Amino acid sequence: MINQLLFIGVLAAVTYASRLLGLTVMAGRNLSPAVRLYFNYVPAAIMVALIIKQIFVPSGGGHLVVSLPVLAACLAGAAAIKLIKKFLPSIVIGIATGLLVRFLL
Amino acid sequence: MNRNKGTFKKACVEALPLAIAIAAYGMSYGVLATQVHFSVLTAVLMSVFVFSGSAQLVAVAMLAGGAGVLSVLLTVVLLNLRNLLYGAALAEGLAPAKRWTHVLAFGISDEPFVLASARFKMVGPDPYYFAVVAGIFYIAWIFAALFGALIGGQMDPQKWGLDLAFPVTFAALLVPGLKGKPVIGTAVTAVFLSLVFEWIRPGNELTIILTGLIAPLAGLCIHRRELRD
Numbered sequence: 026m027i028n029q030l031l032f033i034g035v036l037a038a039v040t041y042a043s044r045l046l047g048l049t050v051m052a053g054r055n056l057s058p059a060v061r062l063y064f065n066y067v068p069a070a071i072m073v074a075l076i077i078k079q080i081f082v083p084s085g086g087g088h089l090v091v092s093l094p095v096l097a098a099c100l101a102g103a104a105a106i107k108l109i110k111k112f113l114p115s116i117v118i119g120i121a122t123g124l125l126v127r128f129l130l
Numbered sequence: 131m132n133r134n135k136g137t138f139k140k141a142c143v144e145a146l147p148l149a150i151a152i153a154a155y156g157m158s159y160g161v162l163a164t165q166v167h168f169s170v171l172t173a174v175l176m177s178v179f180v181f182s183g184s185a186q187l188v189a190v191a192m193l194a195g196g197a198g199v200l201s202v203l204l205t206v207v208l209l210n211l212r213n214l215l216y217g218a219a220l221a222e223g224l225a226p227a228k229r230w231t232h233v234l235a236f237g238i239s240d241e242p243f244v245l246a247s248a249r250f251k252m253v254g255p256d257p258y259y260f261a262v263v264a265g266i267f268y269i270a271w272i273f274a275a276l277f278g279a280l281i282g283g284q285m286d287p288q289k290w291g292l293d294l295a296f297p298v299t300f301a302a303l304l305v306p307g308l309k310g311k312p313v314i315g316t317a318v319t320a321v322f323l324s325l326v327f328e329w330i331r332p333g334n335e336l337t338i339i340l341t342g343l344i345a346p347l348a349g350l351c352i353h354r355r356e357l358r359d
Contacts, residue, residue, distance in 0.1 A: 026169070026172065029168060029169075029172045030172065030175070032189075032199060032202075033172065033175055033176045033179055033180065034179070035199075035203060036176070036179075036180050036185065036186075036189060036202075036203070036206060037176075037179035037180045039203060039206055039207055039210065040180050040181075040182050040185050040206065040210055040213070041235070041236060043207070043210035043211070043213040043214055043217075044210075044213045044216075044217055044235045044236065044238040044239075045217070045232065045235045046214055046217065047213050047214040047215065047216055047217020047218050047220075047221075047235075047238065048217035048218070048220065048221050048224065048231060048235045048238065049217075049221075051214050051215075051217060051218035051221075052217065052218050052221030052222070053218075053221070054218065056215070056218065059350055061215055062312070062346075062349065062350055062353055063346045063347070063349075063350055064211045064212045064214070064215055065212060065215075066312065066313060066316040066345070066346035066349040066350070067208055067209065067211055067212065067342050067346050068184055068209055068212070068307075069304060069307060069308070069313055069316050069317050069320065069345075069346075069349075070316050070317070070319075070320040070341050070342045070344075070345035070346050071188060071205060071208065071209060071320075071338060071341070071342040072188075072300045072303060072304045073304065073317050073320035073321055073324065073341070073345070074320055074323075074324040074337055074338040074341035074342060074345075075188065075191050075192070075195075075296075075297070075300050075338060076297050076300050076301055076304070077320075077321060077324040077325060077328065077337075078195055078324065078328065078337060078338065079191075079195065079296060079297040080297065081325065081328055083328075083332030083333040084332075087332055088332065089328055089329060089332050094294060095294060095297050098291075098294040098297060098298045098301075099297050099298060099301040100301075101298075102297075102298035102299075102301045102302050103301040103302070103304075103305045105302075106301070106302045106305050106306060107305055107306075110306070112151060112154045112155065112158075112302055113154045113157070113158075115298075115302045116158060116295065116298050116299060116302055119294065119298030119301065119302065120290075120291040120292075120294045120295055120298055121291070123291055123294040123298070124291040124294070127291070
């Protein structure tokens with residue numbers, strides 16, 4: 026509990042600092058367009074890395090194995106959000122597909 | 131007074147549809163947080179004190195994957211870089227709030243930025259509008275997290291597929307933003323890089339940070355090439 030609270034505290038401080046620094050230190054400065062674009066692309070890269078790390082999981086022998094339920098769930102979730110453009114239903118569709126694949130394997 | 135009333139109404143009308151979407155993310159976060167052994171209280175406290183969808187979701191996902199606290203924090207710092215841009219862009223519009231800007235800074239994130247920058251362009255500086263919009267999102271985020279944590283705590287993760295909710299949530303967050311060759315190029319490069327890093331050392335803690343640092347450079351290269359063509 027204490028560790029979690031400490032973690033939350035540090036996370037909150039780091040996040041608030043980024044907000045306040047933007048508002049105070051960065052205001053009025055001319056940032057290069059390249060830096061702006063770079064900052065905008067970072068979240069997509071991190072999300073992809075998080076997804077890949079859950080699809081390709083280390084096996085006991087130190088090799089990577091594909092988790093087919095996770096792969097199927099991600100593909101179904103991605104297709105669903107593209108088609109129906111609604112967040113929660115897409116999550117439900119993704120999870121249901123992953124569960125189905127897990128059941129069939 | 132009448133002006134404030136009008137601004138309040140306008141902010142509510144414009145924030146409400148987005149607040150519903152934020153509540154959906156908040157609920158997912160609440161469910162996921164309970165899967166990494168956060169209690170309902172700590173899951174909600176994170177929403178109260180951090181109030182950042184991407185930072186919170188990434189943090190709980192990384193903890194679920196066994197990542198260390200330091201790598202989670204470094205990744206969150208990386209994710210928060212865009213707050214610097216949002217803050218810089220909103221500074222002029224929030225300036226009339228004077229010392230209250232430090233409080234308003236807490237509300238800076240994707241959605242308030244989008245609404246407030248559109249508003250400032252139209253009517254000039256308007257910190258009150260920003261405060262109302264951020265306040266609505268904040269309330270929606272906290273209550274949705276509470277609801278999600280209450281539901282999540284009652285479910286067996288394997289039986290209900292809650293372990294699948296992490297990657298699916300990120301896929302659903304990622305796909306709508308994949309517009310334009312630079313972002314798609316960044317995503318494809320991120321797939322390649324994270325696979326390489328994981329292949330070199332399975333379960334590598336640095337995969338997320340290194341991918342987050344390097345892959346956007348590919349997006350920049352593609353953007354520059356597009357400009358040249």
